[in-house]
Amino acid sequence: MxxxxxxxxxxxxxxxxxxxxxxxxxxxxxxxxxxxxxxxxKLRTGQIADTPVELGAETFLVRRPEAVRLAGKVGLAEAVTHPAGLPAALAVDGELRPIPKGTLLGVPGDFDAVAETGVLSPEGLARMRAEESAGGALLPDGDVTVGSLVRRAFGDEVADRLVDPLLGGVYAGRADELSLRATAPALAAAAREHDRLSDAVRAVAAPAAKAPGEAPAPVFGTIAGGxxxxxxxxxxxxxxxxxxxxxxxxxxxxxxxxxxxxxxxxxxxxxxxxxxxxxxxxxxxxxxxxxxxxxxxxxxxxxEYASMALVTMALELDAELPELSGFLVPATEGRAVKAATFFSRKWPHRADELTVLRCSIGRHGQEAELQRTDAQLIALARAELGELIGRELPEPVDAHVTRWGGGLPQYxxxxxxxxxxxxxxxxxxxxxxxxxxxxxxxxxxxxxxxxxxxxxxxxxxxxxxxx
Ligand SMILES: Cc1cc2nc3c(=O)[nH]c(=O)nc-3n(C[C@H](O)[C@H](O)[C@H](O)COP(=O)(O)OP(=O)(O)OC[C@H]3O[C@@H](n4cnc5c(N)ncnc54)[C@H](O)[C@@H]3O)c2cc1C
Missing domain, CATH: 3.50.50.60 (FAD/NAD(P)-binding domain)
Structure with a gap:
């Protein structure tokens, strides 16, 4: 055989x-x-306060067909579910601000949309608007880091406040270390065809044509039940x-x-x-x-790999959270928490009797943040989350730390x-x-x-x- x-x-x-x-x-x-x-x-569904919760990966892109197709093949087509569509935010200068529309991994394609969010300072905005040509012949044939391209085109604030946290959310990595070709291949290709990086973003991020009144197609999905x-x-x-x-x-x-x-x-x-x-x-x-x-x-x-810890918490329902799916925290904010996801708000299929959320701690090169006990990580996550949403969070009913040593590759x-x-x-x-x-x-x-x-x-x- x-x-x-x-x-x-x-x-x-x-x-x-x-x-x-x-x-x-x-x-x-x-x-x-x-x-x-x-x-x-890295796919592991666990339990917190008797409800299922993802202890590793949480969601998959549905704009690519493979995950939905696999779910269909194995009898889980009906279990594919989508987020409620609440926005996510960026924590800048200690405040939660909307993630600008029209960006690709945080790289701006619409300057006015970035300006509206207040994510950049007046100086940062002026530098972004004075975009320096970074595409076409200026993009070398070989590979570059995402950070180097973005810093050259739009300045440091766009790199630090927009792109680095978005990349951190996906890779737990840093814009100045990650490969443009490996992490944003479509943008790398478009950057060779356009003279300006913002034009390249618009070309890649152009929404698919849809009939008037048609709801936007979902971008992400997961499996109800885990x-x-x-x-x-x-x-x-x-x-x-x-x-x-x-x-x-x-x-x-x-x-x-x-x-x-x-x-x-x-x-x-x-x-x-x-x-x-x-x-x-x-x-x-x-x-x-x-x-x-x-x-x-x-x-x-x-x-190389980045290590991280996920702190999942279940809180009493009256722990009112903002109307957001979660938020990302730029490294320049100097906090340990790099992202938070409000599971109970993000996923309408969850009928949680408690508020379930999770914080992610640990970026590539910042492994020292993880040298804490579980109890310390839980206390830190709770404190930083409370500061960022503007009210102290109650003691969790249940909390769980999942450590992913060497969890995400750094291309x-x-x-x-x-x-x-x-x-x-x-x-x-x-x-x-x-x-x-x-x-x-x-x-x-x-x-x-x-x-x-x-x-x-x-x-x-x-x-x-x-x-
Ligand atoms: C915390 C976290 C959150 C994430 N969130 C998302 C998300 O929301 N959406 C998304 O799309 N992606 C997410 N990812 C990324 C995604 O989950 C992973 O890239 C993907 O699941 C990796 O799958 P894999 O099968 O290639 O590797 P792995 O999941 O790493 O599987 C490799 C397997 O090999 C086994 N193994 C290792 N060494 C040996 C050996 N010597 N002999 C036998 N077995 C061995 C391991 O035990 C493991 O089971 C996340 C990753 C992490 C760490």
């Missing part, structure tokens, strides 16, 4: 397993191995054998089959497979690739080239595929696409081998 091994049971690995099943049918044996005791990786349902349903639909609580320690190819050493060092097991999808974060991926290609291992191993300039080089170094191994957030993008839909593509690659490799 042909066996495919998927290393890593996050959403990328599970999407790969399901795609392998679709391609290989019932005859293909599929094994998913994960070091954790549970599937899902993203862990998507994880479980995908695993079930894949028909894979699940081996949990077992780290894969080594990987090699003996010229015929893949050999994976799994489990305890004192009692290891060798699992053989005809094809492998490697869907783990960069560090374990690099370690496993050492037995296959030193060059690929090096290229993959340089990727620096040249990331795409490094991953392309790693794949090139592995091109002789047509039955090995790399998938997941370490390689192709952090968003859930992109991870699903990455898993599916890796499955297609190794299945084609298997078919070619048989041929």
């Amino acid at each position: 042909t066996r495919a091994l998927v290393i890593g049971g996050g959403i990328s690995g599970l999407a790969a397993a399901l795609r392998l099943r679709e391609l290989g049918g019932p005859a293909l044996e599929i094994v998913v191995v994960d070091r954790a005791e549970h599937l899902g990786g 993203l862990s349902m998507l994880v479980e349903a995908t695993a079930l639909a894949s028909g894979a054998e699940l081996r949990l609580g077992l780290p894969v320690r080594e990987l090699s190819h003996d010229g015929e089959r893949w050999l994976a050493t799994i489990g305890d060092t004192r009692d290891p097991e060798i699992l053989t497979a005809d094809a492998v999808v490697l869907a783990v974060p960069a560090r374990p991926a690099s370690r496993l690739l050492e037995g296959v290609s030193a060059e690929a291992a090096t290229e993959v191993g340089v990727l 620096g300039p040249g990331h795409e080239e490094r991953i392309a080089a790693a794949r090139e170094a592995l091109s002789g191994f047509s039955t090995l595929g790399l998938a997941g957030a370490a390689f192709d993008g952090v968003g859930i839909p992109v991870c699903i696409a990455s898993g599916e593509k890796a499955a297609e690659r190794v299945f084609a490799g298997l078919a070619a081998g048989r041929g």
Whole structure:
């Protein structure tokens, strides 16, 4: 029997397993191995005060089709739900102000909309309006950081108060470190075609034409009941054998089959497979690739990660929160909390008997913020949140801290080239595929696409081998 091994049971690995099943049918044996005791990786639904709550990723982009399509395939089409459409805010100078419309990852396309929000000082506004040409020939062929492009075009305030917090919300990373091409590929492409960055933003962010009176299409979605349902349903639909609580320690190819050493060092097991999808974060991926290609291992191993802690709280209902889905806090505000999400307000499908919200603490390079006990993090989040919404929050009825050490990859300039080089170094191994957030993008839909593509690659490799 042909066996495919998927290393890593996050959403990328599970999407790969399901795609392998679709391609290989019932005859293909599929094994998913994960070091954790549970599937899902960064997707984990937990409980707070007896209600479901996301302890990791919370929502997926629905403008890309993959997550909604996967939900449909595994019987969860009806469970896809969308946010209420409340605005989010930015905390600037200690006050919550609207996030300007017409921006792309915080990069402005509409100066008047930015001016209306009061996010920038008069000097910052004047500098933004005196936009310096940063597109066209001025954008080098290679990669740059988002921060360097934005600072040059619009000045420091736009970078610090708009772009850095928006990128921080997605990557827990810094605008001055993150690659433009890897984090905003459409903007990078448009910046080569336009002389002004604001024109590039408008070209990318142009809303799709819709009939008069038609409601705007939702941008985000989630699974009512929790993203862990998507994880479980995908695993079930894949028909894979699940081996949990077992780290894969080594990987090699003996010229015929893949050999994976799994489990305890004192009692290891060798699992053989005809094809492998490697869907783990960069560090374990690099370690496993050492037995296959030193060059690929090096290229993959340089990727850095940001760590963060999520403080989820349930408060009595009379803890009135602003009419917002949440807010982002620029690093220049000097606070530990970098974002807050008001789950009970944001998601209409939640009929919470308590007010459920979560704060995120920790940016890349600021790991020291996390050197606190859970109780200290909860107290800090509660205090900073209270200061920003302008009233002291009551003692939480329930509170939970989830720590994500090395949770989000930081794609620096040249990331795409490094991953392309790693794949090139592995091109002789047509039955090995790399998938997941370490390689192709952090968003859930992109991870699903990455898993599916890796499955297609190794299945084609298997078919070619048989041929
Ligand atoms: C706190 C947080 C919030 C986020 N919020 C969002 C959001 O709202 N929307 C969004 O689109 N994205 C969000 N993301 C990003 C997104 O969740 C992740 O990029 C995505 O889930 C990664 O999936 P993956 O399968 O590639 O990797 P992972 O989820 O990291 O899965 C990898 C799996 O590999 C396993 N593993 C590791 N080493 C080994 C080994 N040696 N042997 C066997 N198994 C191993 C791990 O246990 C893990 O289960 C968030 C991420 C974090 C950390």
